[in-house]
Each structure stands twice: as C-alpha cells, then as structure tokens.
Amino acid sequence: MSEINKHITIPKEVNSGNDLDYQFLKEKGLEYIEKLAGNIWTDYNSHDPGITTLEMLCYAITDIGARISLPIEDILAPADGAKSTENQFFNALQILPSKPVTENDYRKLFIDIDGVKNCWLSKYEKTVYVDCKNDLLSYNPNDFNTVDDELRRDFQLNGLYKLKVDFDELDDSEFPYKADKDAEITRIKELIFSRYHENRNLCEDLIDVAEVETHAIEVCASIEVETETDEELVHAKVLRAIDNYFSPSLKFYSLQQMLDKGYSTDHIFEGPALSNGFIDEEELENAQLRTEVRLSDLMQLIMKIEGVKVIKDISINDCLDAENKNDAWLICVRPGMKPKRCDSSAFSYYKDVLPLNVNSKKVKGYIQQLDIDEAEKQSLAKIGMELEVPKGSFRDVGETTTIQNDFPETYGIGDVGLPSRATEARKAQAKQLKGYLLFFDQVFATYFAHLDKVKDLLSVDTRLAKTYFTQAVKDLEDFADLVTDYPLSDDEALTQNLLSELDDNITRKNELLDHLIARFAEKFSRYSFLMKEIYGSYADEAIINAKEVFLSEYGEIKNTDGSANNNGISNWRGSAFNYFERAPEEIWNTENVAGAQKRIARLSGIRNFKRRNLSPSFIETYKLTNSEGKEVFRWHVKNNDGVYFLSSTEEYNTRAFAEDELYQTVVKIVETRPETIEKGFAEGVADEKEVGNFEIQVSPTGKYSFDVINTNAHPNSTDRIIARQFLYYETSEELKAAILEMIEFFTQEFIEEGMFIVEHILLRPDVTSEAGLQNQFMPVCTKQCTSCEPIDPYSYRVTVVLPGWTHRFRNMDFRKFMEELIRKELPAHVLARICWIGERDKLVPDEENEMIQFEKAYQEFLLAKTNSGQEQDETKLKNLIAILTELNTIYPTGRLIDCDDDADLLGGKIVLGRTNIGNL
Known part of the structure; x- marks a missing residue:
C-alpha cells in the first residue's frame, strides 16, 4: 500500500502509566546511573545517599503522575468555588446546534x-x-x-x-x-x-x-364499551385519536428522554436550538400531510383505547365528493390539504345491547382535561435541556513542597535540621546538598505551576500573555543562605527571572491557538504567511489576536441575560442578515450581517465586520505644488477627534508612493510594543534617543516631540524619518502617554477594512405582483439565448463589495487569498461576484466615487425594504441595481519594468505576462 494512501491516526490511549510506577522509575534511574557513572559508582544499595536521592526523586515524579491522572474536571476546577469550568468551554447548546438548513x-x-x-x-x-x-x-x-x-x-x-x-x-x-x-x-x-x-x-x-386547507372526512361508528367504562371519556379519547390521526401533533421530549430513546448527543442537538424541548426527527419525518385515510387505521386506533370492547360498525366518506357517498376503505386526500372530521360525523355507544346517551358537555370537559394533562407533560420537556458540565473538586494541583523534608533526619536538611553540636564542615555539607536538591525542587514546582495553568492555556477564552510559569519553593529552611535574588512572594517576578529567555510566548501562543483551532478543523496557515509578508514582526501579534477572537466567537455567544445572540462563527456560517421590520440602527452601522460575512472577517483578520460606511477614513492624502512648481503629494492621519496627529515628512511624486509610505509608517508604529516604550522611558529620555521605531526629540527649550523612524534605513538617509507628529509636550510623561495613545489608536481603532454581501434575491421585483414589472429587473446578457448561462441573475447569487484602497486589500496576494476565502466560505451553491472598488472619501468628487455611491444606494434600499417587506421602492431598487451593474474593480498602480531586470527589483511591481491582477 502506498504511503500516500495510508491512514494516519493518533491513538486515544497514550498513557503508559510508567509515571505512577515507582519501581519502574527507580530501575530506569539505575540504568542511567550505570551508563553515566558505572566505572566509579558500584554500590546501588538503599543505604547509599545517591540511591536515597534517586528514590526521593522517583517518589516526586509519581506525585506529578498522580495529579495528571486526576479526573479532568478536578484538574480544571477553579480555586474559587463560586466560579465554574463552564466558562472554559462552549456548552452543548452553544456549539452543537446550528441555524436551520433543511x-x-x-x-x-x-x-x-x-x-x-x-x-x-x-x-x-x-x-x-x-x-x-x-x-x-x-x-x-x-x-x-x-x-x-x-x-x-x-x-x-x-x-x-x-x-x-x-x-x-x-x-x-x-x-x-x-x-x-x-x-x-x-x-x-x-x-x-x-x-x-x-x-x-x-x-x-x-x-x-x-x-393549511382542510379536506372534510365523515366518520361514523357504532362502538360497544365495557360495562364499567365512562362512555364520555371513551368518546373524548376516540375523537382525539381520530383528529390526531388526521393531523398528528408532534411531541417535545426532554434531553433525558431523547437519551433514553438511544440518540447520541450530537444527533439530539442537531439543527436549531428550540425553547420547548427536543423533537424526534423520525416522528417529524412521519408527520407529513396525510395523502390518504384508511379505515383500517382508524379501527386499530379505536380498538387500542381503554374501555372499547368492540366496533360494531364504522365507515368513512369523502365530504367534498358529493357524488361518491358510498362506504370506502380508503379515501385519497387532495394534495396540500389535511383531512378533518366534518360535522356530519356520528358516533353511537352501547353497553351490551343497551344504547347510551353521551353528554356532549362532559365530553368537551374531558377533552379539555386531556389537553391540559398533555400540555403539563410537554412543559417538562424544556427542563434540563443543557448537558451538564461535570463539576470537579478543586485539588490544588499546582501546590508544591520541597522534597528535602522527606529525606531521613540524619541528612540534616529537613525541618529538624542538624544538631547543635554539628561541625561547621557538616553544616556546610548540608547546605551544599540543600542547594543541589533545590534545583530539583524548582523543576517540580515549575511542572506543578504548568499543570495549574492548563485550564487557562487551553481555554477558548484565554487572555494569558505568558506561556511558561513557575512558582517559589517556600517551605525550605534557611532559604536565604542558599540563593539570592529569589522573590519568594512574587511568582510572576520569579517566572520572569528564570524563564523569560525561554518563553517565546508569541510562537508558543500561536502553537497553542493552532491546537485549539485544529480541534474545530480550522486553520490560519495561509493567512499567517501573508500577514508576515505585509506586516513583518507585528504579524505574529496580529495573528494571535485574530485567532483568539475567532476561537472566542466560534460557538454561539451568550448575552448578559444568558440568552444566545445567534452570532456564532460556526453554527451561523450560512445565515443571512435579518431585514424584516428592523430599526434603522439594525440595518446600518450594525452587526446584523450574514454569518458568512462575519466568518470571512474573522478568518481574514478584519476587526470590524459591521455593515457601515467604509469610505470615511482617518487618512488624507492631498496634492500641492512645491517650491519648484512641481505637483507632489503628502499625507495626514487624524484621530477620532478629527485632529491631525501624524504627518508625512517627505513629498511624493505620486499618490501611490505617498500611501505606501503612510502604510509603512502604520506598520512601524504597531510593530513597537507598549512594553518597549515603558522600558525605554524608564531608562531615561534624551534627545534623538531611539525607543522602538520612535525617535525622541528634545528642543532647546526643553519641550518634547517624536518622529516615526525606519530603523532599517541609513542614519543619514532621508528615508529614516518617515513620519512626524507636529505637536510638543511639556514633560516626558506626556510624551510617553502620546506615543502609547498612538500605538493603541493604530492597533485598535485605525480600521479601514470591511465588506458588503449583497444578495441578489433581495433585489427581485415583487413576486406577489401580477404585473410584469419589466423595468425593475436586473440587466441580463443572453446573446440571443446562445450563451451567458444561467440567465437567472437572482437565484443563489451575491455581489461581494470590498474597499480596494486599504493596505492589505491593495496587496494582490492578499486579494487572491480573500477571493479564495470568500468563495470557500460562502455556501457551495452560492455564486459570488467580487468587486474591489472605490476610493476613500474626499479623494475624488462624490459622484465619481463608486464606494460612496454604492453605500448610499444600498443603505437607502435596505431601509426602504425593512419597512415595506415584499413590496419594493422602485426608485431605490433601480438606483442600487444601476450602481451594482457599473461597479469596476480597481487595481494598485505600478511601474512596468523589463522582465530581464534583477529579480530583487520585482517586489511590488507589475510584470507583463506574469502578474495575476485578480478577477471579477
């Protein structure tokens, strides 16, 4: 069998149990001792101090193994009893159900x-x-x-x-x-x-x-009941049985009842989450509109009723067919209708040969009571619909203690210590042994600290910045004589001292998140690669943020009142937005978007997936005439208050060059971590001091300012200072706050990206109209009915509109990734047209900016549609169709160069015959 066709599986049971086997550990230790020191160490008996030490270490390892073998709910149990392990996982109702599909x-x-x-x-x-x-x-x-x-x-x-x-x-x-x-x-x-x-x-x-329309069926029956039977109750049950046969009532079941039926949990929770319990899929499938009524079926139902002795006579007739009133064994129900007892139905009851008078009022009371009893049973189905997360007992798996207190007292390293008559040499030997064993103590303390953090590291909602942990060994006598610079009361400081150089927390955090994401069969590999190309060293942090958000929103998110907000990335991936009778704030500037739109945003790192105006921007690039009379370009960035707080330092021949430098500035700013700024200012501030990608400027009058620099450029090059804030600060603290504010702005609030998914089916003319409505349809291309198949421009088609000017969306590799992602994440039967359009606001007149025109037409159309339902506002519909038809994808400007040029010069250039410039 070829290697490529072999199935690679990960075994579920990988625990050998050796970590709990003291004898095995000791024998293994002896094997290593013989290999390493067999030529100088031959006495392996228990009285040997080295063997005693080995035995103590083996015992400590079994302690680790015993804690790891605890029930997982105990390992994950929080120290605070009021908290729960539920927050560490998506519960069944959050992750297993999905939006309706079938x-x-x-x-x-x-x-x-x-x-x-x-x-x-x-x-x-x-x-x-x-x-x-x-x-x-x-x-x-x-x-x-x-x-x-x-x-x-x-x-x-x-x-x-x-x-x-x-x-x-x-x-x-x-x-x-x-x-x-x-x-x-x-x-x-x-x-x-x-x-x-x-x-x-x-x-x-x-x-x-x-x-549903009804097909009237006449049922006539003569029934003999048992002598002691309440004939009114029997008649009530007969009527209910016949009516339920004609039109079955579906039952709701509790979770336990569904489990008792033999259904697995993934089967039980499949489909939408209901509020009244669970519906048996098999019963639902059988509860279709009845196509025929069989007399034999009615006879079986009546005979099953307690108290019925025999059916003397029974017949059924079609009340809608006046010409066929003969008795029948089978009546075909008209398509799309449900059978119903007609008023001419008649029932008579007997006890032996004695006819009975049935009290209709009493029968009605029995029917009402039977309905009440059934409703009470059904109300129990909604109790306990959630699978309970096992409640663990807090075991304090992170607790640590020194192994030295377990050594025989003769060693003099435990609580008792050495006798007062011990010589100085003996005391020194004991301290030497204590220092030697402290290394092992610290290793065990570190293992226990990691075991205690498992519940946080592998949580879907982790916010831990570090991935390595340790803790102090606190129950050791004369600790100060053994080691210095050891913060006994500050485990975070100890972790920083001991493990900071080992903890590549960005890489390890990415690996942990990849593990959690892989459990949902998802991946970020190509996205990660492209982000590193575009953002350099900042990419790893951006990727982590994207993965954390993706994981935290993968299941259905709960509102503050405990209800779900129907916004999970997984279970709502094929959903559309709700346009039905929404308030304006739920139509625009809203998270009320298609599930695919949110999912695509999270998989591509788009932080704001709201339907909103994308054309407004924090960026302004403007044209001016320089001192040489030449037209050049510069740029500004303004903050949320509209204040220009970052500007270019050079003049650029084209707008594209200006924007390239602008986005390089943004990358340099976000590459600088706030910790770097804090550390740099703690060390002191001086003129022209570099702190990350910032350079501090101190004026002769003692005021402070800063530049954004490209540290890769030559110190004397004009490319070194790429942006400047033309503001001054009185103190270094004000300067630090301004730099931190700028970093936060560009990492959290500087958002240009977004998208629109326009469903063509919503652009249809009113389907309930009898008129032709020719002038309200989308344009089509048939070429005399010979091509452009399918002709239908509405069914399962969408137009995806994205801003073509943003930093990542200007990158052709990222565009290709986005287009593939969009087509992959949309339902397979939905065909997408993808357009990268427009310019940011104020670059061109509004009437020439396709994005502004589209945003206006789409917003007006949606606001009109939510108020009118099926009816369309003809003018707004035509406006939107017109702009959709005219959308043109824009491509970044580039410089054509000879294909024989040095390959190193080709980055970011357009090469004829080689460059894929995207598609529609």
Missing part, C-alpha cells in the same frame, strides 16, 4: 412557536420570462408575445418558499368571536415571519404563510 429544521423552528401544531415548507413557484432578443425579463409572458419562440426562455426563481401551517385549535373561551381568532392567527403568522427572518439562509426568503 426543511425539517425550519419545521422544528416554527413548531416551537406556541399556537403552531404542525407546518410544511415548500417552494414558492414564480416564473420569470426572458426576451433573448432584447435581453429583458418579465413576470408576464404576454409581454413578449411579439418575440419569436426560439428567442424566448423562462426560469424559476429559486430560494423562495411558502409555508402551510396547521394551527392549534383555539379555545372558544379565550377567543369567542371569529374576529378574535383571526387576529390570533395573524399574530402567529407575524411571529413565524419574524422567526424565519431571524434564521434566514443566505439567498433565500419566505414569501407566504397560509393556514
């Missing part, structure tokens, strides 16, 4: 609504007719009657649905009038629409919710 998923979602007994989702049929001669679309086939048949086509809009609902019977005591019942049905329909749009799939929409 028809049954949506049925579960709607059946979970009080008042909905059952429902059935089906495709909404809407035909669009095509005039291939003039490239026109219409809902009305008569619009193209003058066009030859071979130049006419049609297609069905896909992704549109209608819902048929079987509502619960409304109690006459609560809703005595028809108007009241109609109002309640309307309320439930609105709730269904709202629930659907909260869980809408990308490129899909719900058009109609209607009550």
Whole structure:
C-alpha cells in the first residue's frame, strides 16, 4: 500500500502509566546511573545517599503522575468555588446546534412557536420570462408575445418558499368571536415571519404563510364499551385519536428522554436550538400531510383505547365528493390539504345491547382535561435541556513542597535540621546538598505551576500573555543562605527571572491557538504567511489576536441575560442578515450581517465586520505644488477627534508612493510594543534617543516631540524619518502617554477594512405582483439565448463589495487569498461576484466615487425594504441595481519594468505576462 494512501491516526490511549510506577522509575534511574557513572559508582544499595536521592526523586515524579491522572474536571476546577469550568468551554447548546438548513429544521423552528401544531415548507413557484432578443425579463409572458419562440426562455426563481401551517385549535373561551381568532392567527403568522427572518439562509426568503386547507372526512361508528367504562371519556379519547390521526401533533421530549430513546448527543442537538424541548426527527419525518385515510387505521386506533370492547360498525366518506357517498376503505386526500372530521360525523355507544346517551358537555370537559394533562407533560420537556458540565473538586494541583523534608533526619536538611553540636564542615555539607536538591525542587514546582495553568492555556477564552510559569519553593529552611535574588512572594517576578529567555510566548501562543483551532478543523496557515509578508514582526501579534477572537466567537455567544445572540462563527456560517421590520440602527452601522460575512472577517483578520460606511477614513492624502512648481503629494492621519496627529515628512511624486509610505509608517508604529516604550522611558529620555521605531526629540527649550523612524534605513538617509507628529509636550510623561495613545489608536481603532454581501434575491421585483414589472429587473446578457448561462441573475447569487484602497486589500496576494476565502466560505451553491472598488472619501468628487455611491444606494434600499417587506421602492431598487451593474474593480498602480531586470527589483511591481491582477 502506498504511503500516500495510508491512514494516519493518533491513538486515544497514550498513557503508559510508567509515571505512577515507582519501581519502574527507580530501575530506569539505575540504568542511567550505570551508563553515566558505572566505572566509579558500584554500590546501588538503599543505604547509599545517591540511591536515597534517586528514590526521593522517583517518589516526586509519581506525585506529578498522580495529579495528571486526576479526573479532568478536578484538574480544571477553579480555586474559587463560586466560579465554574463552564466558562472554559462552549456548552452543548452553544456549539452543537446550528441555524436551520433543511426543511425539517425550519419545521422544528416554527413548531416551537406556541399556537403552531404542525407546518410544511415548500417552494414558492414564480416564473420569470426572458426576451433573448432584447435581453429583458418579465413576470408576464404576454409581454413578449411579439418575440419569436426560439428567442424566448423562462426560469424559476429559486430560494423562495411558502409555508402551510396547521394551527392549534383555539379555545372558544379565550377567543369567542371569529374576529378574535383571526387576529390570533395573524399574530402567529407575524411571529413565524419574524422567526424565519431571524434564521434566514443566505439567498433565500419566505414569501407566504397560509393556514393549511382542510379536506372534510365523515366518520361514523357504532362502538360497544365495557360495562364499567365512562362512555364520555371513551368518546373524548376516540375523537382525539381520530383528529390526531388526521393531523398528528408532534411531541417535545426532554434531553433525558431523547437519551433514553438511544440518540447520541450530537444527533439530539442537531439543527436549531428550540425553547420547548427536543423533537424526534423520525416522528417529524412521519408527520407529513396525510395523502390518504384508511379505515383500517382508524379501527386499530379505536380498538387500542381503554374501555372499547368492540366496533360494531364504522365507515368513512369523502365530504367534498358529493357524488361518491358510498362506504370506502380508503379515501385519497387532495394534495396540500389535511383531512378533518366534518360535522356530519356520528358516533353511537352501547353497553351490551343497551344504547347510551353521551353528554356532549362532559365530553368537551374531558377533552379539555386531556389537553391540559398533555400540555403539563410537554412543559417538562424544556427542563434540563443543557448537558451538564461535570463539576470537579478543586485539588490544588499546582501546590508544591520541597522534597528535602522527606529525606531521613540524619541528612540534616529537613525541618529538624542538624544538631547543635554539628561541625561547621557538616553544616556546610548540608547546605551544599540543600542547594543541589533545590534545583530539583524548582523543576517540580515549575511542572506543578504548568499543570495549574492548563485550564487557562487551553481555554477558548484565554487572555494569558505568558506561556511558561513557575512558582517559589517556600517551605525550605534557611532559604536565604542558599540563593539570592529569589522573590519568594512574587511568582510572576520569579517566572520572569528564570524563564523569560525561554518563553517565546508569541510562537508558543500561536502553537497553542493552532491546537485549539485544529480541534474545530480550522486553520490560519495561509493567512499567517501573508500577514508576515505585509506586516513583518507585528504579524505574529496580529495573528494571535485574530485567532483568539475567532476561537472566542466560534460557538454561539451568550448575552448578559444568558440568552444566545445567534452570532456564532460556526453554527451561523450560512445565515443571512435579518431585514424584516428592523430599526434603522439594525440595518446600518450594525452587526446584523450574514454569518458568512462575519466568518470571512474573522478568518481574514478584519476587526470590524459591521455593515457601515467604509469610505470615511482617518487618512488624507492631498496634492500641492512645491517650491519648484512641481505637483507632489503628502499625507495626514487624524484621530477620532478629527485632529491631525501624524504627518508625512517627505513629498511624493505620486499618490501611490505617498500611501505606501503612510502604510509603512502604520506598520512601524504597531510593530513597537507598549512594553518597549515603558522600558525605554524608564531608562531615561534624551534627545534623538531611539525607543522602538520612535525617535525622541528634545528642543532647546526643553519641550518634547517624536518622529516615526525606519530603523532599517541609513542614519543619514532621508528615508529614516518617515513620519512626524507636529505637536510638543511639556514633560516626558506626556510624551510617553502620546506615543502609547498612538500605538493603541493604530492597533485598535485605525480600521479601514470591511465588506458588503449583497444578495441578489433581495433585489427581485415583487413576486406577489401580477404585473410584469419589466423595468425593475436586473440587466441580463443572453446573446440571443446562445450563451451567458444561467440567465437567472437572482437565484443563489451575491455581489461581494470590498474597499480596494486599504493596505492589505491593495496587496494582490492578499486579494487572491480573500477571493479564495470568500468563495470557500460562502455556501457551495452560492455564486459570488467580487468587486474591489472605490476610493476613500474626499479623494475624488462624490459622484465619481463608486464606494460612496454604492453605500448610499444600498443603505437607502435596505431601509426602504425593512419597512415595506415584499413590496419594493422602485426608485431605490433601480438606483442600487444601476450602481451594482457599473461597479469596476480597481487595481494598485505600478511601474512596468523589463522582465530581464534583477529579480530583487520585482517586489511590488507589475510584470507583463506574469502578474495575476485578480478577477471579477
């Protein structure tokens, strides 16, 4: 078998147990001693001090093994009993359910609504007719009657649905009038629409919710009951059994009931999370609209009812078919309708030959009581829907103690120490042994400290800056005589002293995060590579931040009240945004976006995934005429208050060169860690002192300022100082605060990136209209019906709009990565058109800036749509379609050079025949 086809698996059980085997450890130790010192050490008996030391170390190792072998819930248990291990993991309801995907998923979602007994989702049929001669679309086939048949086509809009609902019977005591019942049905329909749009799939929409029509069936039966039976109760049960057969009621089950049925947890939690319990998938599948009514089925149901002795006579008839009133064994139900007992149904009861009079009022009371009993049982299903995280007992696995106190007292290194008559030489020997053993004590203390931090290092929400830990050995006599510069009361300082040079925390943190991400079958490898190309040394920190955010948001995030906000990167990856009756703040400047949009943002390190205006910018590049009469470019950066607080120091021949230098400045700023600034200022401030990528300037009057520098440039080069803040500070503390504020601004608030996902299905003309609406369709290209397939511009299509001017989005390698990521993360059946467009605000007139025009048209369209539902604002729809049609991808400017030039000079250049400049 070839190597490539071999399956590589990681064994689940890798623990040998040797760490708990004292005898094994001792024998292994002796083997090493024989190899290392066999020529000078031959006495391996227990009385030998070296063997005693070996035995003590083996015992300490078994202590580590015993702690590692504790139940995982005990290892992860926090010291504070009020806290829980739940915060270290996503619970089952956060990570296992998903947004609705299948028809049954949506049925579960709607059946979970009080008042909905059952429902059935089906495709909404809407035909669009095509005039291939003039490239026109219409809902009305008569619009193209003058066009030859071979130049006419049609297609069905896909992704549109209608819902048929079987509502619960409304109690006459609560809703005595028809108007009241109609109002309640309307309320439930609105709730269904709202629930659907909260869980809408990308490129899909719900058009109609209607009550299922009924097919009346007449049931007549003559039934003999047992002598001691309550005939009214029997009749109530017979009616309920027949009605449930005609239109089954679905039951909700508790988590324990589902487990008792034999379902695994991943099966139980599959699909949307419900509020009333769990629905058995098999029962849901069987609860379809009945296509036929069989007399034999009704007979079996009635005979199963307690108290029924025999069915003397029974018949069924089709009440809708007036010409066929003969008795039948089987009645076919009309498609899309549910069977229902008609008013002509009749039942008679006997005890032996004695006919019985059934009290209808008493029967109604029994039915109500049976319904109440069933509702009480159903209410229990919602109790305990979450899998409980095992509660561990805090074992203090990080506790450490010296092994020296376990040595025989004759060694004089324990609590008792040496006798007062001991010689100075003997005391010195004891101290020497104590110092020697302290090394092992510290190793064990470090292991225990790491074991204590496992719950933080492998948590999905870790914020630890370090990855190596240790702790002080505190229960050792005469510690001060053994070592200096050992902070007994400050474990963080001790960790810094002992392990700081070993702790490459950026690399190790990335490895830990990669491990956690790999558990979800995700990866950041290509993203990491590209970030290092673009951002240099800052990339590692940016990658860590992106991974931490990605992990913390992977499952469904809980709101402060404990409810889920339906925003998980994993389980909402195929969802669309909710446009149904939203407030303006939920349409624009909002996190109410498609699940794929958030997921793409997190996988690509886009910090702000909100739907918002992207054209406004902190950056201004401007043109001026220099002293030589030549047009040149410079740039400013302003902060959140609109104050210019960073400017260029050079003049640039092109805007592109100016922006390249600007973004190099941003990279240099974010490369400098705040710790570097704190340390540099703690050492003292002087004129022209370099602190990270900043150079301090002190004026003759004693005022402070700073420049941003390129430390890779020659000290005397004009490329060394790349930006300057033309502000002055009275003290060095004010200067330090300004530099730290600038670093924080560029790492946290300087955000230019974002994206829009426009679903074409939302741009459809009103499908409920009988008019053709030719002038509201998107343009199509048919080429006389010979090409451009499929013609349909709406079904499962999106346009993804991104700002083409930002630092990373100007990079063609990163664009290629983004385009591949977008196509990979969108559902497989969704086709994307990707456009990198526009300029930042104020660079060109607004009417020439495609991004500004698009943002305005899209915002107005969405605000109109959320208020109108299916109906479209014709003007706003046309405006958006027009700008979408005209979007053009922009590419960075570059300098063409000869392909035979030195390869080292090709970086960032456009080479004819070699450079892939992207695609649409």
